[in-house]
Amino acid sequence: MRSTIKYKLLNGLRRVAILLLVVWTVVSLVTILIELVPGDPAVAVLGEQATPEQFAQFRARHGLDRPPFFFSFPRDVQGARHFTWHGAHNRYTDYWTGVLHGDLGSSFRTDRPVVDLVLERYPATIELALAALLFAVAIAIPLGVIAGTHKGTLIDNTASVVALLGISLPSFVIGPMLVYLFAVKLGWLAPSGRFDWSDIILPAFTLGAALSAILTRMVRSSVIEEMGEDYVRTARAKGLSERKVVYKHVLKNGLIPVVTILGLQLGVLLAGAIITEKIFGWPGLGLLLVEDGIAKRDYRVVQGCVLIISVTYIFANSLTDMVYRWLDPRIRVS
């Protein structure tokens, strides 16, 4: 018994360590990637015509006048490279200090704190991801159960082909087509924006379509697998109706792998939301990243968005893992 507790503790610590390692890598990545920007960010933002004073002021304001990392290999007059130590006052530690103080720098374009920009947009993205998730589950569970309990029939084959089609239909194809159908042709829904409650229907459907296809396949194969188990025979022998067997017994066990996929997919939805938000002009983090960050070369905004999306993704995954362990005691023990 004591060894189990010790094992659990060690395992928990290992998980926390990995989580910290992942977060460290993500923060390091966004700080280091900005150094790969070809040319000078100051020139990209201010333009070639700016005066040297303007450039100097811009660099000082955004900490770009500091060395990029702890050390570098600058060329000397003869062109040879020498190792130079810059000490702890560099852009890498600056960004880390900021992150630990809840400060992601300020926008190169508007000077507004990136944290404020991100927080403004965060709820819209979460709202979209959750709506897509709900929509996907609402379609996938009934469809998967029907396909799984009617294995090999026409219903099953149709559901499987529809599911495969759904997986192969990328959001940037299905989204504009929905806009054409429901906004341009029928005029039922707005083509973009987030003003009315109905504005979420098309983006949620677009973002959730692929997930609902994946889930349908999962539920189907899970149901087929569980239907062959002994407890199903027992339940049937007890005289339970087929409906009860499926919904009370099979589905309960069959949903365990589905929950994992669901959690992992929540992260995928967050990343996929970038494209969906662009299609529908949905004012979330993705649109902030693409329109305010990448298109305007506002690299501070890009850093902030990538960081926040990644960290949300990582925590969604860890949370799933915990729920999974809690749901299935077999994994907890082994």
Next chain:
Amino acid sequence: MNRLTIIGLVIVSILLIVAIFAPWIAPHDVGATNLAMRYLPPSGNFWFGTDSTGRDIFSRVVFGARISLQVGIIVVGVSAFIGTILGALAGFYGGWIDRIVSGYVFNVFLAFPGLLLAIAMVAFLGAGLNKLILALCIIGWVGYARLIRGQVLKVREYDFVQAARALGANDLRILLVHILPNAIQPLIVQASLGMAGAVLSEAALSFLGLGVPPPAPSWGVMIEEARDLSTLQAAPHALIFPGIAIVLTVLAFNFIGDGLREYLDPRQRRR
């Protein structure tokens, strides 16, 4: 062989032919704009109609196949190659290589949304086909490495490997002749699904403006250009044809991957 797999193989073969012989198949110049001929519906002269600047959509879809397959083949080839080497070394030798590859790289890379990483890299490096391919390779190899590592760990323990070792075979021979051929089957499945993924990612990044710059006929760029409301109203075919091209391509590679998986895994075949 499953019927869907054959359909997939046929579609992929047609795509390859189209991509290779694109200059002979395309009836019009891909870049030639003609505002007098914009928004034309599909006809005998313009099979898929024309877009908002009067370019022939059929020719652009044909040349788009080149970009898609080129990206897919390079990305899958390079990622599978690097992934196989690192995965095999990690699985075979264990020790510190394994601890770095499986302990750190797998955990970190797989805890991170691949598409976002690709978007971030291209956003900082600047848009372009080569940078897009580089980014997709960097996120792509990890999946292959993990797969091969697992396979090698399993095959390593088989009796014939012990036998080869007893006969005095060196590590390289054991790895290349005895282990890898027995470990590589799932890689083919993964590579086929990986082609679908790479084609999708290329189109997605191009759609976001991070791939091939706009005059190029990438399917993702074509969709992005066709989705503004005036073009949708006047020429929905400008959206539909490149859309169908992407979906068919992805579907075909998924069919092949699924078929191969079923074929190679008898447990699934019985079902």
